Amino acid sequence: MIIKKFFGKTEEEALEAAKKELGNGIVTMNVRTVKKKGLAGIFGSKRVEVTVALEEEKESLRSPRRETPVQAAPAAQSAAASGAGAAAARSLSGLTADSSRNIEKKLDSLQTLLVNRLQQEETVKAEQPERVQESSSGEDAAEKEPEKKQPSEQEKFIRLLYNTMLENEVDEKYANQIISEADKPEKPDVPIDFILASVYQKMILKFNKADGITPASKGPKVALFIGPTGVGKTTTIAKIASRYAVDEKKKVALLTADTYRIAAAEQLRTYANILEVPFQVVYTPEEASKAVEQFREYDYIFVDTAGHSHQNEEKLDGMKALLEAVGQHAEYQVFLVLSAVTKYRDLMKISSCYREITDYQLIFTKLDETSALGNILNIKLYTGASVAYVTYGQNVPDDIEPFNPQKTVKQLLSTKH
Ligand SMILES: Nc1nc2c(ncn2[C@@H]2O[C@H](COP(=O)(O)OP(=O)(O)OP(=O)(O)O)[C@@H](O)[C@H]2O)c(=O)[nH]1
Numbered sequence: 281m282i283i284k285k286f287f288g289k290t291e292e293e294a295l296e297a298a299k300k301e302l303g304n305g306i307v308t309m310n311v312r313t314v315k316k317k318g319l320a321g322i323f324g325s326k327r328v329e330v331t332v333a334l335e336e337e338k339e340s341l342r343s344p345r346r347e348t349p350v351q352a353a354p355a356a357q358s359a360a361a362s363g364a365g366a367a368a369a370r371s372l373s374g375l376t377a378d379s380s381r382n383i384e385k386k387l388d389s390l391q392t393l394l395v396n397r398l399q400q401e402e403t404v405k406a407e408q409p410e411r412v413q414e415s416s417s418g419e420d421a422a423e424k425e426p427e428k429k430q431p432s433e434q435e436k437f438i439r440l441l442y443n444t445m446l447e448n449e450v451d452e453k454y455a456n457q458i459i460s461e462a463d464k465p466e467k468p469d470v471p472i473d474f475i476l477a478s479v480y481q482k483m484i485l486k487f488n489k490a491d492g493i494t495p496a497s498k499g500p501k502v503a504l505f506i507g508p509t510g511v512g513k514t515t516t517i518a519k520i521a522s523r524y525a526v527d528e529k530k531k532v533a534l535l536t537a538d539t540y541r542i543a544a545a546e547q548l549r550t551y552a553n554i555l556e557v558p559f560q561v562v563y564t565p566e567e568a569s570k571a572v573e574q575f576r577e578y579d580y581i582f583v584d585t586a587g588h589s590h591q592n593e594e595k596l597d598g599m600k601a602l603l604e605a606v607g608q609h610a611e612y613q614v615f616l617v618l619s620a621v622t623k624y625r626d627l628m629k630i631s632s633c634y635r636e637i638t639d640y641q642l643i644f645t646k647l648d649e650t651s652a653l654g655n656i657l658n659i660k661l662y663t664g665a666s667v668a669y670v671t672y673g674q675n676v677p678d679d680i681e682p683f684n685p686q687k688t689v690k691q692l693l694s695t696k697h
């Protein structure tokens with residue numbers, strides 16, 4: 281794995297530079313805004329630093345060539361032992377000095393947390409072998425003792441990462457997959473920050489970047505929000521519509537196809553009034569189609585739909601008809617809104633049912649109501665759909681952000697204690 285920093289005036293510019301040098305296979309590990317050094321910094325000039333990782337060919341990691349940093353291990357080890365510097369020692373792990381410093385900084389607090397926990401677990405375990413010896417009878421125990429192979433520090437650390445994922449409710453299948461795909465150290469003295477960086481990178485790779493709502497190539501872009509009852513579809517539309525109408529000054533219209541409850545339409549109408557954007561209730565797919573036509577000069581049309589049980593086939597058919605009608609006049613994207621609090625098993629059923637009628641991107645709501653975010657990864661991997669937004673509270677328009685894989689992966693590798 282190569283980890284390297286690139287700079288630019290914007291994130292896109294820095295990523296462009298990274299792609300130029302390393303190709304399209306890069307994964308963004310971290311993005312931050314930094315002040316320029318010297319006078320330029322004083323005058324407020326800022327630039328964006330993007331840390332990217334690139335997976336190297338497996339063969340080159342497992343059986344490194346002479347000129348790779350891993351091959352330089354013995355020399356680096358002795359250099360470190362003789363106090364020649366941590367940078368040389370770190371080249372053991374295949375990270376360059378520059379990149380390792382960077383990744384350490386980014387994951388520092390996370391690693392400290394994990395290491396503390398590792399030490400705590402060891403203290404508890406240290407008492408256990410005595411108890412085992414006390415209870416086991418003489419010869420048998422003595423015979424078995426030499427067979428026991430103590431796990432290395434690295435193995436213990438990998439175990440800890442795995443257990444932390446499970447604690448955060450990552451499905452065992454996916455946790456295993458991530459651990460088995462991550463580069464395992466072949467030398468006992470590989471620093472654990474290499475293991476952490478490798479698992480972290482694998483997890484970010486699993487969350488490929490979502491596009492969110494993109495402008496249409498021609499005419500308005502219609503964004504439809506579907507999902508079970510009460511997950512936060514209407515509230516989420518209000519949050520997103522506010523971003524586009526107020527912050528980006530785009531022409532936005534709101535439609536609701538939720539005609540089952542009067543209060544539901546009124547809820548969105550209220551938000552439309554506050555945002556001073558047009559609002560319409562559409563009772564049939566034909567009306568939806570006409571409304572899209574009517575707002576053809578607009579940039580974005582957000583469509584709210586009725587929440588209902590995903591097992592209600594009749595309503596799912598109605599949804600399909602609505603999508604087809606909208607698609608006649610405009611480009612559209614569908615967002616399946618799911619609550620992060622819903623049980624994994626139910627999320628699987630819901631996402632499968634909606635998959636039968638359309639492709640979608642995911643929005644997870646109510647992150648503020650759970651500390652275990654494993655379901656975001658589980659459902660992302662189960663559906664193959666990308667995650668566009670997460671919401672974390674009832675405040676409109678503040679409690680929403682575009683999905684940030686780096687932040688979520690750090691949370692998935694953090695303990696709740
Ligand atoms: N804690 C929390 N509550 C949220 C969030 N998003 C929405 N809610 C609340 O969840 C409740 C339901 O939100 P709605 O937006 O009406 O949900 P809906 O999916 O449109 O519901 P139906 O139209 O009945 O299917 C409201 O009380 C919202 O304030 C969130 O991110 N966190």
Ligand SMILES: [Mg+2]
Binds near residue numbers: 513514544585587
């Ligand atoms: Mg609603």
